Amino acid sequence: MSFNVLLLDNVNENCEEVFEECGITVHRNHNLSGQELYDEIKSYHGLVVRSATTVDADLLQAADNLKVVGRAGVGVDNIDIEEATARGILVMNTPDGNTISTAEHTCGMILALARNIPQSVNKVKNRGWDRKKYMGTEVQTKTLGIVGLGKIGSEVTKRMQQFGMEVKAYDPYASVEKAERLGVELTELDELLSTADFLTVHTPLTEKTKGLISMDNADKLKKGMFLVNCARGGIFKEDDLIPLIEEGYIAGVAVDSYSSEPPTDELYDLLDHPQIITTPHLGASTEEAQEKVAVQIARQMSDALEQKSFKGSLNGKSISLTTNKEVQPYLKLAEKLGSMAIQLAPEHANEFSFRYTGTCAKFADVLTDSILKGILSQHVSEAVNLINARHFADERGINIRETTASKAQTFNDLITITLDDGAEYQEVSATVFGDNDYRIVEIDGFGIELQLEGDIIMYQNVDKPGMLAGVSGALANQDINIASLSLGRTKKGENAITAVSVDKELTDQELKTILDLDGVRALQYVSLPVD
Numbered sequence: 001m002s003f004n005v006l007l008l009d010n011v012n013e014n015c016e017e018v019f020e021e022c023g024i025t026v027h028r029n030h031n032l033s034g035q036e037l038y039d040e041i042k043s044y045h046g047l048v049v050r051s052a053t054t055v056d057a058d059l060l061q062a063a064d065n066l067k068v069v070g071r072a073g074v075g076v077d078n079i080d081i082e083e084a085t086a087r088g089i090l091v092m093n094t095p096d097g098n099t100i101s102t103a104e105h106t107c108g109m110i111l112a113l114a115r116n117i118p119q120s121v122n123k124v125k126n127r128g129w130d131r132k133k134y135m136g137t138e139v140q141t142k143t144l145g146i147v148g149l150g151k152i153g154s155e156v157t158k159r160m161q162q163f164g165m166e167v168k169a170y171d172p173y174a175s176v177e178k179a180e181r182l183g184v185e186l187t188e189l190d191e192l193l194s195t196a197d198f199l200t201v202h203t204p205l206t207e208k209t210k211g212l213i214s215m216d217n218a219d220k221l222k223k224g225m226f227l228v229n230c231a232r233g234g235i236f237k238e239d240d241l242i243p244l245i246e247e248g249y250i251a252g253v254a255v256d257s258y259s260s261e262p263p264t265d266e267l268y269d270l271l272d273h274p275q276i277i278t279t280p281h282l283g284a285s286t287e288e289a290q291e292k293v294a295v296q297i298a299r300q301m302s303d304a305l306e307q308k309s310f311k312g313s314l315n316g317k318s319i320s321l322t323t324n325k326e327v328q329p330y331l332k333l334a335e336k337l338g339s340m341a342i343q344l345a346p347e348h349a350n351e352f353s354f355r356y357t358g359t360c361a362k363f364a365d366v367l368t369d370s371i372l373k374g375i376l377s378q379h380v381s382e383a384v385n386l387i388n389a390r391h392f393a394d395e396r397g398i399n400i401r402e403t404t405a406s407k408a409q410t411f412n413d414l415i416t417i418t419l420d421d422g423a424e425y426q427e428v429s430a431t432v433f434g435d436n437d438y439r440i441v442e443i444d445g446f447g448i449e450l451q452l453e454g455d456i457i458m459y460q461n462v463d464k465p466g467m468l469a470g471v472s473g474a475l476a477n478q479d480i481n482i483a484s485l486s487l488g489r490t491k492k493g494e495n496a497i498t499a500v501s502v503d504k505e506l507t508d509q510e511l512k513t514i515l516d517l518d519g520v521r522a523l524q525y526v527s528l529p530v531d
């Protein structure tokens with residue numbers, strides 16, 4: 001299949017080169033938006049953006065053929081990942097291509113704030129000369145507070161330590177070992193706010209980081225501190241920046257990212273304050289960073305479109321495993337078994353347990369996606385794939401429990417699915433022999449062995465002579481050929497289960513002739529694809 005990709009947002013020209021080397025057709029358009037973009041996007045398999053294009057639900061809905069959205073950069077807050085996931089569209093970014101550039105820009109902002117560089121440059125250019133007004137402060141021996149000790153936060157740390165700053169950080173998810181390695185003291189947020197001379201944020205904008213600094217916590221700030229935001233607009237409450245300055249809580253702010261870009265008129269008015277220095281989202285705007293992210297995203301997207309690798313994917317992490325040859329037979333087994341289990345399950349079952357025993361246990365994550373694909377494909381009108389399967393399960397309030405045991409038991413590999421509606425449950429287990437011999441091996445505790453494909457009748461019966469003859473007679477009378485069968489029973493003379501694989505799809509009427517036979521207690525029927 002041949003693919004085509006649309007490049008927006010001035011993505012570096014190396015992006016084109018890499019796509020073309022991979023045999024992918026590229027079209028570039030810097031100025032598309034609104035209806036024009038909705039119309040244009042329909043024919044593309046891939047879309048590459050930076051931060052300027054909003055990839056929202058409407059755009060994704062219009063994108064009939066889209067398989068992957070690539071962000072040539074880090075932040076994906078301009079992409080509706082939830083909607084993309086629901087539509088089975090992969091979203092990927094390039095997490096480290098612009099780290100150094102953004103860290104360097106942040107360091108520049110810290111120094112610019114400390115020495116009033118932008119304001120004094122402006123003064124001189126306007127024929128002014130004021131050395132007193134622009135008296136600065138050294139950063140050496142001062143405390144730098146970092147919120148978010150991730151990739152950029154760590155690089156800012158290393159650089160500013162060279163300027164003699166003491167670095168403290170607040171990041172509830174950072175490890176103590178990492179902080180020790182960087183020579184950083186991890187603190188609580190309040191302590192950081194009350195001790196930092198400069199505070200720089202390097203987190204995404206989330207419910208927790210939105211308005212991290214505002215007039216509400218102004219009393220916690222070290223008087224006269226400087227603030228830097230080269231992460232995302234809104235981490236400092238923009239409306240509160242001037243009151244924070246005017247009331248003497250902070251000495252100045254450097255901002256590179258805004259809650260709306262370009263800023264609204266009101267926001268421009270706020271940013272006009274002489275103690276606020278600003279750049280137009282330039283953190284990642286260097287030749288080096290743009291080349292790196294453009295090349296990285298083109299490679300990642302080409303590999304994903306060609307199903308070679310899914311590196312950098314944000315909404316289908318586990319599918320990166322699917323290119324591993326070892327996992328392929330298990331994926332198929334999981335999907336087939338999921339498809340079988342749901343046909344046998346009690347109605348309204350919403351407690352799903354998946355047990356993985358043996359080698360397959362190490363692939364549990366993606367196998368669960370595959371089982372869910374098998375289950376949900378029969379109930380969801382949209383196409384279910386490994387990216388959106390969990391989304392649909394969540395939407396349906398399905399609770400998933402996964403257990404693993406790497407030590408093989410009777411079979412080298414066994415996947416067991418239990419679907420439960422709170423009152424009744426159905427349990428099926430299957431294995432794969434070699435690369436492609438998929439077998440059901442247990443149904444509700446009865447040992448059975450039958451190929452996991454085609455049309456299968458399963459009935460419980462009294463364990464007495466003549467049962468099988470009755471069933472095969474009934475099938476023969478209707479010209480239905482038996483392909484194979486398997487018998488299982490709990491104890492001699494008690495309950496038995498028979499699974500019969502037949503050569504054609506059966507009607508309800510044909511099935512009834514078996515259910516009506518004396519001694520047949522319950523009957524179930526599943527129809528599975530044949531490879």
Ligand SMILES: NC(=O)C1=CN([C@@H]2O[C@H](COP(=O)(O)OP(=O)(O)OC[C@H]3O[C@@H](n4cnc5c(N)ncnc54)[C@H](O)[C@@H]3O)[C@@H](O)[C@H]2O)C=CC1
Pocket residue numbers: 073074075076095098099102147148149150151152153170171172173174202203204205206208209230231232256257281282283284285
């Ligand atoms: N101005 C620009 O042009 C650029 C801005 N960015 C932005 O910079 C930010 C950081 O990027 P990276 O360092 O690459 O990301 P990262 O994922 O490596 O680091 C983020 C860190 O924030 C921490 N974190 C998350 N929630 C937190 C919370 N509530 N409190 C404290 N820490 C928290 C995480 O544990 C992680 O260590 C992102 O928002 C990204 O979009 C990135 C590149 C360029």
Ligand SMILES: O=C(O)C(=O)COP(=O)(O)O
Pocket residue numbers: 050051052072073074075076098281282283284285
């Ligand atoms: O990578 C990021 O998160 C950035 O903010 C950089 O944005 P940009 O690619 O320069 O529009």
